[in-house]
Amino acid sequence: MIGQTLGHYRILEKVAAGGMGVVYRARDEQLDRDVAVKALPSGTLSDDATRRHFRKEATALAKLNHPNIETVYEFGTQDGVDFLVMEYVPGKTLAERLATGTLPEKDVIALGIQIASALEEAHDRGIVHRDLKPANIAITTKGYAKILDFGLAKSLRPVEGGSSETLTNSQAAAGTLPYMPPEQLKGEPVDARADIYTMGGVLYEMSTGRRAFQEELPSRLIDAILHQPPVPVRALNPRISPELETVILKSLDKDPGRRYQSAKELLVDLRRLQPIPPTSAAPPAPRPTRRAVSRRLAYGTAALLALAALLVAVNAGGWRDRLLGRPRFPQIRSIAVLPLENFSRDPEQEYFADGMTEALIGTIARTKALRVTSRTSVMRYKGTNMPMSRIARELHVDAVVEGSVQRSGSQVQIAVQLIDARSDRSLWAETYQNDLSDVLTMQGSVARAIAEEVRAQLTPEERAGLSVTRTVKPEAYEAYLRGLYSLNKRTPGDLNDAVASFQKAINLDPSYALAYAALADGYNLLEDQGELPPRVAMPLARAAAKKALELDDSLAEPHASLATIEWTYDWDLTTAGREFERALFLNPNYATAREWDGLYLTQVGRFDDAITQMQIAGQLDPLSLIIEVNLARCYYFARRYDRAIELLQSLVQNEPDFWIAHMILGQTYLVMGRLSEATRELERANVLLPDYPRNLGVLGDAYGRAGRRSEAEKLGQELAKLSRARYVSPVYSAMIRMGLGDKQQALAFLERAYAERSDWMPQLDIEPEFDLLRSDPHFRALLRRVTQQPGQHVLP
Known part of the structure; x- marks a missing residue:
């Protein structure tokens, strides 16, 4: 011709x-x-x-x-x-290249990524290769892989003699024997996982220079493929890393269910092994040049890409469905993002992995159609080898997201995959790499991809929010993540470190809204723990929250922080309620906002709504002990003491060292008049966390009511001593004076608390412990000054 x-x-x-x-x-x-x-x-x-x-x-x-x-x-x-x-693809085949020796690991990984990416594209379009081997992969003149032959047809019969690699002509039509997966040799239906097996064979050969199974006689070769494990890669080439060997052997597993379940999964693990290049971003693999060269095509005996796949369709209608056979999973409505693994191989970068996990959770949580588990619960699984299905059951979610993060200089790489908890199959996997300054945009891309994969209905606002390009100075983002790491430890020293880190992030990037939002939370917590008095901490918190909203009004976090400030410091319950509603509209999955809103709703007398809100917070953060305690507090404030005791007794039985559960249980016994049980629980709390002002106040009240006056007075003296070293709300001293029957002195301490704008003041309106003062005119006048709404108290 x-x-x-x-x-x-x-x-x-x-x-x-x-x-x-x-x-x-x-x-x-x-x-x-x-x-x-x-x-x-x-x-x-x-x-x-x-x-x-x-x-x-x-x-x-x-x-x-x-x-x-x-x-x-x-x-x-x-x-x-x-x-x-x-x-036309000039170059040589991978088989010809391997005839000269093995490839370095970096080249194995690079070519493996290209080939797996090609398989992913083909599988997504319903095309299975079924005869992947080195002879069917060209290496272009620029060193890139190019798959030449897709979709070998079972019905095709060659008219010329087959290759010596094949067993018979009919078997050659169904693949090449040394690379055939066991299920194909057994005559079982094959799907896209057959390509994963042959891909494993290609990776094995690139790494060792020999096929996974070396037998020459067809009968022995078939027996080896069906029953014998391949020689470990590192036994043949010790220069190959254990991590790459694991990827190869998993791909070659004889059981399709134990292999990678998709090319996407394989691609994620290969990309995890790829060193981050020093450039500002990883370039996509370019198309090789189409310039004509005089060299002949290196097709060898390889069959053609199109021919085989097309003939499958010719001879077997509906072949895509049978080959790929992807089940339609029930719609996923709830997910948990597990702690990202730190692949930087630097323990000092652990804060970065944890911070990225929290940031990713926060970004995905903005999707209203999904229930996203809060950080507190998922961090319990950091470093665990627990099966995904069990984690999902414990967190009550349909799917989990797992992955890794690798930091190298100004570059960051995130590899994530979405796993269906009901089948333990990967639904989606991807690797993202970019400069640290674009990490916010990258997080949005991950969240949008996950939402689309689970068929979540994104509102136009959500879609726009996840698509917007946001940049942050790398040094500022690093400081922000260090701050989150410290903030979540909750000790006074760590809280001060967190505030310093957030302030550093702001100094480096004054337009960084999330850093202002986190700074507001830091000041809130410093006040809550008595490290700063309200009149110092809360104005700083308010300024930070308002600055965050000025920069980005779409963030739920500063709205929730501002709501708390309006409620506990400004005592403006109307504005607080409006800000909580806005926060939860923007992020219905923000468990902390729901928790705070639940307590706020008790403040305004909406006890059933408060309980419902706290239960939803518990669904979002199912392993959070403090939410369980606060649910019990909602029943406590509603005077449903039996239910509160039931919850708290269960909690202290399961978590005997959780001090605040003992304290609230003791406080519940106290208002019920069960004084011996109250002092037992409160003393236990004081052993678990000595000299905590709130517990000393409630315990002193219990001692006073039980007639143990000297012990009550001693606790009052301890509070006075503590107040010289840190901020202690006068409300705790008022508790002790109330228990001792000294109402006037108790009211005097409450007046001091009012002057200091203690966050306890709005709570007095519903706090059962202060029912002893509720009929006192001075006390009621004080409440009116707090609420600024005369006659509109929750309790009579």
């Missing part, structure tokens, strides 16, 4: 021949480029109906557009010759 013309393609030279036809290099006279023309054997397409079906499937296959897949241009018929036109 050399010198002849098929369509507008002038045949230049023969470059390969095999049982499925002859491949020629030809010249496209219209576009002035070299192409590869595959002339199919006579009789392959026996009638017009078969030819039309083939053409239809060729059109679908031609839509594959990936830099590592040979492109199909068109299918034609002329003078009785059926032919396929494809991209």
Whole structure:
């Protein structure tokens, strides 16, 4: 045929021949480029109906557009010759390259990523290769991988002698024996996981220079594939890392259910092994040049990409569904993002991994259609080897997100995958890499991809929010993550460190809204723990929250912080309620906002709503002990003491060292008049956390009511001593004086608390412990000054 013309393609030279036809290099006279023309054997397409079906499937296959897949241009018929036109790929095959020796690990990983990416694209479009091997992978003149042959047809029968690698001609049509997966040899249905197996064989051969199974006799080769494990990679090449060996052997598992379940999963693990390049971003693999060269195509005996896949369709209608057979999972409505692994191999970067986890949770949580588990619960699983299905059951979620983060200089790489908890199968996986300054945009991309994968309905506002490009100075983001790491430890020293880190982030990037929001929370917690008095901490917290909202009003966190300040410091319950509503509209998954709002709702007398809100917070953060305590407090404030005791007794039984549960249980016994039980629980709390002012106040009240006056007075003296070293609310001293029956002194301490704007003041309106003073005119006048709404108290 050399010198002849098929369509507008002038045949230049023969470059390969095999049982499925002859491949020629030809010249496209219209576009002035070299192409590869595959002339199919006579009789392959026996009638017009078969030819039309083939053409239809060729059109679908031609839509594959990936830099590592040979492109199909068109299918034609002329003078009785059926032919396929494809991209011309100069270079040599991977098989030819391996004849010179093994590849360095970095090249194995780089080529593996390209090949796996190509398989991912094909599988997503319903195309399974089924004959992946080094002879079917070209290495271009620029060193990139290009898969030449997709979708080998079971019904195709070569007219020429098959390769010596194959067992029989019919088996050659179904694959190449040394690379066949066990399920195919057993005659079982195959799906996309067959490609994972053959991909493992290719990785094995690149790493060791030999096939996974070396037997020459077909019978022994089949027995080895079915029953024998391959020689460990590192036994043949110790320079290969244990991590890469693990990836290869998992791909070669004889049980399809134990392999990677998709090319996406394999791709994630390969990318995790790839060192981060020193450039500002990882460039996509470029398309090799189409410039004509004089070298012949290195097709060898490889069959053509399009031909095999198309013939599957010709001979087996609906083949995509049978080959890929992806089940339709029930809709996912709840997910948990597990702690990202620190792949930086630097323990000092642990704060970075934890901070990225929290930031990713916060970003995904803005999706209203999903219930997203809070950070407190998921961090319990940091470093665990617990099965995903068990974690999902404990967290009551449909799916989990797991992954890793790697930091290298100013570059950050996140690899994540979404796993369906009901089947333990990966639904989606991806790796993201970018400069640290673009990490906020990258987090939005991850959140948007997950939402789309689980078919969550994003509102236009949510979609826009996740798509917006946000930048932050790398040094500021690093300081912010260090601050989050310290903030979550909750000790006074760590809280001060957190505030300093957030302030540093703000100094480095004054437009960083999240840093202002976190700074507001830091000041709130410093006040709550008595490290700063309210008149110092709360104005600073308010200023930070308002600045955050000025920069980005779409953030839920500063709205919730501002709501708390309005409630506990400004005593403006109306504005507080409005800010809580706004926070939860923006992020319904913000468990902390729901928890705070639940307590706020008790303040305004909406006890049933408060209980419901706290229960929802518990669903979002199912392992949070403090939310369990605060649910009990909602019942306590509603005077439903039996239910509060039931919850707290269960909690102290399961968590005997959780001091605040003992304290609230003791306080509940106290207001019920069960004084011996009250003092027992409160004393236990004081042993677990000595000299905590609130517990000393409630315990002193219990001692006073029980007639143990000297012990009550002693606790009052301890509070006075503590107040000289740190801020102690006068409310705690008022408790002790009230228990001792000294109402006037108790009211005097409450007046001091009012002057200091103690966060206890609004709570007095519903606090059962202060029912002893509720009928006192002075006390009621004090409450009116706090609420600024005369006569509108929750309790009579």
